[in-house]
Amino acid sequence: MNTEASTQRRAELHAALADPGRLRVVDTLSLGDAAPSELAEALRMPSNLLAHHLKVLQEAGVVIRHRSEGDRRRSYLRLVPETLDLLSVPTGxxxxxxxxxxxxxxxxxxxxxxxxxxxxxxxxxxxxxxxxxxxxxxxxxxxxxxxxxxxxxxxxxxxxxxxxxxxxxxxxxxxxxxxxxxxxxxxxxxxxxxxxxxxxxxxxxxxxxxxxxxxxxxxxxxxxxxxxxxxxxxxxx
CATH class of the missing domain: 3.40.50.2300 (Response regulator)
Known part of the structure; x- marks a missing residue:
């Protein structure tokens, strides 16, 4: 990736993370995957607000969603590994x-x-x-x-x-x-x-x-x- 494209990509990621709610989502997912309902409960965040934050993070390539191997009606959210180095580290x-x-x-x-x-x-x-x-x-x-x-x-x-x-x-x-x-x-x-x-x-x-x-x-x-x-x-x- 050339310097201009790299700078643009970094800017997109910073824009996606420039919200306290989205940073809380990223911090929570940095250690483990979660279903949207589990994430909403853990963050005590209304489902409509969480859906908005997840849409922004998914469009930026920070978070991806995949179907459960168990209950196929469920899905789990996870961070894209390549972005982890750009994220803040949660408390130990x-x-x-x-x-x-x-x-x-x-x-x-x-x-x-x-x-x-x-x-x-x-x-x-x-x-x-x-x-x-x-x-x-x-x-x-x-x-x-x-x-x-x-x-x-x-x-x-x-x-x-x-x-x-x-x-x-x-x-x-x-x-x-x-x-x-x-x-x-x-x-x-x-x-x-x-x-x-x-x-x-x-x-x-x-x-x-x-x-x-x-x-x-x-x-x-x-x-x-x-x-x-x-x-x-x-x-x-």
Missing amino acids: RTAPRVLFVCTGNSARSQLAAALWQRVSAVPATSAGTHPAPAVAAGALDAARRHGLDLRAASPRHVTDVRHHDDLLVTVCDRAHEELDVPIDLHWSVPDPAAVGTPDVFDAAYEELDRRVSNLAPRVTLPENPTHARPTTPKESR
């Missing part, structure tokens, strides 16, 4: 552990936890809402290609793993929509097992790697951590 947070959750706990959540453990001192683990019998062969191969070892990993149910003070990150639309416990962040990562080819598993790995690298520097251990305890299925929102 503390957590004694990060819990990544998908449906089968056989690919995305396993890869995310392994990636997290490679870059952060904050412990991480993973679980599923409907655990598969074993980690997917495609996930094992992708992990091996990228220097991770999932051979000892096994799928577990979220109710057997979750602690009440976990930072819970769903990496699957279906898990996000069916969990009845507080969810801190959602990453709408397509299911690589649906296609099953190595390049699709690599794409999921790369997306998770980008998101983990974005979030990990912002999460630290509490100064006085308490001993986390497992929750029970009765604990919910």
